Amino acid sequence: MNKTKYFIILSFFASILLLFISCNNSTNRNPQASNDNLIKVAVFNGNGASEVCVIETLEALKIDKNIAGKEISAAEIFSGKLSEFDALIFPGGSGSKELNNLGKKGKEIVQKFVREEGKGIIGICAGAYMLLSTENYPSLHISNVVHLDREHYNRGRGLVEFSLTEEGLKVFPELKGKKAFLQYYDGPVMQLKDSTLNSYTEFGKYVSDICPDNFAPAGITPGKTFLFSETIGKGKILAIAGHPESTPGMRWIVPRMVRIVTGNEIVTYDEFHIRPEIYDTAVFFDKALRKNEEKLFWNLLNDTAQVQIAAMDELHSYHSRPAVRWNIGLLRDINLEVRKHAAKLLKDAEYTAALPDLKAAYETEQDSSVKKQLMGLIEFFKKFNAE
Numbered sequence: 001m002n003k004t005k006y007f008i009i010l011s012f013f014a015s016i017l018l019l020f021i022s023c024n025n026s027t028n029r030n031p032q033a034s035n036d037n038l039i040k041v042a043v044f045n046g047n048g049a050s051e052v053c054v055i056e057t058l059e060a061l062k063i064d065k066n067i068a069g070k071e072i073s074a075a076e077i078f079s080g081k082l083s084e085f086d087a088l089i090f091p092g093g094s095g096s097k098e099l100n101n102l103g104k105k106g107k108e109i110v111q112k113f114v115r116e117e118g119k120g121i122i123g124i125c126a127g128a129y130m131l132l133s134t135e136n137y138p139s140l141h142i143s144n145v146v147h148l149d150r151e152h153y154n155r156g157r158g159l160v161e162f163s164l165t166e167e168g169l170k171v172f173p174e175l176k177g178k179k180a181f182l183q184y185y186d187g188p189v190m191q192l193k194d195s196t197l198n199s200y201t202e203f204g205k206y207v208s209d210i211c212p213d214n215f216a217p218a219g220i221t222p223g224k225t226f227l228f229s230e231t232i233g234k235g236k237i238l239a240i241a242g243h244p245e246s247t248p249g250m251r252w253i254v255p256r257m258v259r260i261v262t263g264n265e266i267v268t269y270d271e272f273h274i275r276p277e278i279y280d281t282a283v284f285f286d287k288a289l290r291k292n293e294e295k296l297f298w299n300l301l302n303d304t305a306q307v308q309i310a311a312m313d314e315l316h317s318y319h320s321r322p323a324v325r326w327n328i329g330l331l332r333d334i335n336l337e338v339r340k341h342a343a344k345l346l347k348d349a350e351y352t353a354a355l356p357d358l359k360a361a362y363e364t365e366q367d368s369s370v371k372k373q374l375m376g377l378i379e380f381f382k383k384f385n386a387e
Contacts, residue, residue: 039064041258042072042085048097048126049090052325056245057091057124057254059352062385063273064255066264074101082113086262087120090127092185092243099130099138107140114142115233120261124254125187128239129153133193142232143239144197147188148224152216158284159319160184160242161207162226168203171260172253174274181279182242182250183321184210190225190241199231206241212286229260236261246321248350249275272384283319293320300326305335312338316345324349331361339370343377352381 041061045054054071061069072081072088082088088110090098102110113119121142123131130140134147147153159181169176192200204227211218229238238261244253252273259266285293299311312330315323327349330342339361346354355378362374 035068037066038068039066039087039258039262039264040085041067041069041087041089042082043069043089043091044074044077044098044102044127045071046074046098046101048094048099048101050093050126053091053093053124053243053245055353056243056251057089059385060245060251060254061258062352063252063269064258064267066267067255067258074103074106077102077106077109082109083117085119087122087258088113089122089124089258090130091245092125092127095126095129096138098126099140110140111142114235114237118234120235120258120263121232121237122257122261123237123239124245125185125241125243128190128241129188131237131239132188132190142237143230144193144200145190145225145228145230145239146193148191149189149216149220152220153188154186155189155210155216155221156212156284156286157185157321158183158210158212159247159279159282160210160284161282162204162242163207164204164227165202167201168227171203171266172256174252174268175276178276179280180204180250180276181247181282182240182244182253183247183319184208184242185321187241187243188239189221190228190239192225201229203227203229204240208282208284210284212284236263243321246324248348249273249278251350279319285318285320289318293318293323297323297326300330305333305338308333308335308338309341312341312345316348324351327351328354328357331357336367336370339365339367340373343370343373347377347380350384352385355381355385 043054043057058069061067114121121131129147131143132139132145132147133141133143134150137147137150161179161181164172164175164180202225206221206224206226208221209218210216210221227240229236238257244250252269293315296311296315299307302308312327327342327345330338333339358374358378362371362378365371365374
């Protein structure tokens with residue numbers, strides 16, 4: 001072979017190799033950063049913070065390869081550990097109890113964290129209550145936003161609809177032209193206190209009128225603030241009334257909120273993370289539905305597999321939040337069809353927190369078909385959490 005022909009062939013294969021590398025890079029929309037460049041996020045786990053909310057928030061953060069989430073206690077905040085992080089998340093639970101556990105000196109540290117250190121704070125549900133400046137309500141009093149209708153703060157739970165503003169669509173463009181729903185549990189109804197201040201940006205509004213059993217007055221929630229961001233001194237806060245961390249197809253909102261409050265670039269996540277289309281209507285757990293949910297829970301303990309599976313499916317159709325975790329125990333049922341169905345529903349619910357249980361179930365499973373299904377789900381969840 002002469003040198004000219006050899007050079008042409010070598011150039012051809014070099015071009016193919018470069019094209020392959022280029023194509024791979026174009027689809028890697030959320031590349032792994034070095035440890036030094038990771039966005040470090042603390043999730044408050046003190047008294048008042050729901051253990052489930054902490055776990056689910058940390059799981060949602062794993063969607064983003066460039067975010068490192070870690071629990072932080074009130075004692076650690078008091079000892080100065082908070083300054084090691086770029087952002088702090090106050091999760092769902094009880095805002096007043098979280099504040100009590102933080103203490104007044106801890107409160108000052110958190111205020112300094114955002115105002116003077118220029119860091120970010122996210123409040124989810126109870127955490128959102130903490131950020132507000134509602135009159136006569138103990139909170140961090142950081143925001144220029146207040147909670148309305150405090151008398152009916154425990155207005156209900158379920159799957160609620162919200163809509164994004166023009167500003168909201170800029171930071172959550174994946175939801176353009178789509179209905180948006182999130183799990184909800186007594187979240188705050190928020191409203192700007194002083195409209196003359198320009199540091200506030202409303203990202204989302206309530207669509208659903210949340211008043212099951214007529215406990216709360218009708219017409220309070222629609223059009224009120226559901227999601228907002230606000231510049232506080234050198235830093236930024238973000239509050240959301242719902243629970244994206246526990247909503248399949250919407251958990252990616254959690255790492256996106258981190259990027260917003262830390263001023264980092266907005267990156268696009270893989271399509272299997274972003275699935276708002278799996279919801280089409282709101283669900284409110286009124287007294288009748290709560291009673292049925294309890295009955296269905298007891299059916300999960302039935303000795304007949306068909307009864308168990310029917311209960312699992314009905315709970316799943318309601319988007320029952322606790323029922324997702326109930327499926328974990330059913331991985332250890334004596335009936336293989338129940339075990340297989342539990343694994344399927346855990347996948348549908350995107351419940352990556354069940355990964356340790358799935359691994360344990362795989363190790364002890366004797367049926368080859370179930371074992372194969374469990375391994376597929378384990379590999380899927382590893383991919384889901386960017387492991």
